[in-house]
Amino acid sequence: MYQWLDERLDLGRLNAKLFRKVFPVHHTFFLGEITLFSFIVLVLTGVFLTLNYEPSTQLVKVEGLTDPVQAAYASILYIDSLPFGAVIRSVHHWSAHIMIAAAFLHLLRILLSGAYKKPRELNWIIGILMLVVTIVVAFLGYALPYDNYAITATRIGHGIAESVPWVGVAVAQIMFGGDFPGSSHNIPRLYSLHVLWMPLVLMGLIGLHLLIMIKQKHTQPKYAEKVAPGKILGVPALPQQGLMSGVLFLVFVAVVFLIGGGFLAHPVEAYGPLSANTPNVKPDWYFLWIYGLLKIIPSSFEFTIPLFNGGKFGPEFWGGVVIPSILLVGAILIPFFSFTEGNVKQRYLELPSRHPRRTSLTIAGLMFLIMCTMAGYIGDPGMEWLTISRAWLLIIVVPIVTYFVSFWIMRAIWGETWQKEPEIELIVGGGQAPRA
Numbered sequence: 001m002y003q004w005l006d007e008r009l010d011l012g013r014l015n016a017k018l019f020r021k022v023f024p025v026h027h028t029f030f031l032g033e034i035t036l037f038s039f040i041v042l043v044l045t046g047v048f049l050t051l052n053y054e055p056s057t058q059l060v061k062v063e064g065l066t067d068p069v070q071a072a073y074a075s076i077l078y079i080d081s082l083p084f085g086a087v088i089r090s091v092h093h094w095s096a097h098i099m100i101a102a103a104f105l106h107l108l109r110i111l112l113s114g115a116y117k118k119p120r121e122l123n124w125i126i127g128i129l130m131l132v133v134t135i136v137v138a139f140l141g142y143a144l145p146y147d148n149y150a151i152t153a154t155r156i157g158h159g160i161a162e163s164v165p166w167v168g169v170a171v172a173q174i175m176f177g178g179d180f181p182g183s184s185h186n187i188p189r190l191y192s193l194h195v196l197w198m199p200l201v202l203m204g205l206i207g208l209h210l211l212i213m214i215k216q217k218h219t220q221p222k223y224a225e226k227v228a229p230g231k232i233l234g235v236p237a238l239p240q241q242g243l244m245s246g247v248l249f250l251v252f253v254a255v256v257f258l259i260g261g262g263f264l265a266h267p268v269e270a271y272g273p274l275s276a277n278t279p280n281v282k283p284d285w286y287f288l289w290i291y292g293l294l295k296i297i298p299s300s301f302e303f304t305i306p307l308f309n310g311g312k313f314g315p316e317f318w319g320g321v322v323i324p325s326i327l328l329v330g331a332i333l334i335p336f337f338s339f340t341e342g343n344v345k346q347r348y349l350e351l352p353s354r355h356p357r358r359t360s361l362t363i364a365g366l367m368f369l370i371m372c373t374m375a376g377y378i379g380d381p382g383m384e385w386l387t388i389s390r391a392w393l394l395i396i397v398v399p400i401v402t403y404f405v406s407f408w409i410m411r412a413i414w415g416e417t418w419q420k421e422p423e424i425e426l427i428v429g430g431g432q433a434p435r436a
């Protein structure tokens with residue numbers, strides 16, 4: 001069979017060029033792979049869901065329910081009633097959470113190890129875009145069950161889209177196919193964006209990301225410089241790397257099915273179909289920091305520019321659009337503010353502990369997000385101590401204190417040598433003397 005294929009596809013050349021490509025091995029490199037695996041599981045479980053989901057708000061009768069309900073809602077009841085239907089829906093749900101978390105951790109590893117520097121600036125930018133698109137796809141899928149929970153959470157995003165001065169209402173109408181909720185175009189519009197257009201964009205970006213990564217070659221652990229100077233130290237793409245990735249994929253599938261089976265996505269009947277009741281729901285964790293900002297920006301923080309029918313700059317615009325956009329642009333620009341020594345290409349991973357400024361800034365940034373997230377709980381039972389003014393204080397003070405404390409700890413531990421990468425001593429096994 002190999003010979004038959006080789007004669008037609010010149011597999012030998014492919015084998016020599018692609019399959020023998022060397023991949024450096026480091027446990028943190030699996031974060032990018034886990035992000036990829038989540039995407040694959042999302043597509044596979046998504047195919048099952050699309051085969052059984054009805055993207056329509058037409059009213060239909062469901063056995064056991066007195067009032068007619070929207071077809072989208074009814075189809076989720078149907079999916080949950082299929083053998084393993086609720087588990088597959090839950091695996092889809094949890095894979096989305098894992099993909100966002102893994103992409104974010106992957107971003108942190110790139111940031112903390114300096115892998116974003118020349119020549120990988122492009123892949124850094126594509127990565128940020130992928131993270132944003134992933135979050136957008138997750139948001140677009142939120143409303144599809146069309147239950148009270150999904151609609152209430154999606155309304156927050158709809159309000160943010162509408163808050164953009166002058167163009168917001170038009171943007172929201174295009175995105176949601178009319179007023180939300182209520183328009184019969186809502187579900188078909190969100191559905192096509194969620195299952196087709198945005199995943200296609202994501203697939204294109206992932207393909208580009210991986211092609212660039214293969215072309216530029218992976219950064220390597222520091223010891224590779226000593227063991228194989230000027231070369232790539234690692235294992236061939238096939239069979240070793242492929243085998244490791246294959247095993248990790250199977251483990252990933254097993255774990256996500258365990259999570260999906262153990263913790264089912266919320267049953268739609270717990271909240272019921274669209275009604276005037278607004279349940280007290282919060283957005284998912286990755287939106288909570290924006291939700292927190294929306295809670296603490298005072299409603300008086302608003303003005304209108306009396307031009308072209310008036311452009312309103314309200315708190316939702318500041319918290320939901322301006323601050324996240326500033327952070328996004330800042331993140332995109334990171335590689336252009338840090339340079340490699342002598343402007344050479346970055347080949348090796350940097351130790352976070354030996355780059356205390358960057359590491360402390362990253363931890364401070366995380367603290368900012370955590371404090372904003374905490375503000376999302378203002379007014380909840382048990383959180384009475386958290387007033388709006390205290391939340392402001394925490395958001396400003398905690399990141400600054402964190403920066404100085406973590407910087408001080410790194411300086412205290414490594415003293416004068418804090419900026420130097422440690423000397424690597426190579427120990428060769430089998431009782432031989434070290435060679436380097």
Ligand code: HEM
Pocket residue numbers: 028029030031032033035036039103104106107110115116120123124125126127128130131134206209213217218219220
């Ligand atoms: C959202 C979907 C994403 C997928 C599926 C993905 C996938 C991958 C994979 C499989 C690798 C190789 C293994 C590794 O280094 O972990 C990689 C490398 C890389 N990724 Fe991503 N990634 C994603 C998001 C991001 C993000 C958010 C960033 C940063 C903003 C980023 C920046 C990079 C860079 C710079 C490399 C090269 C790393 C090196 O050479 O050390 N990626 N990505």
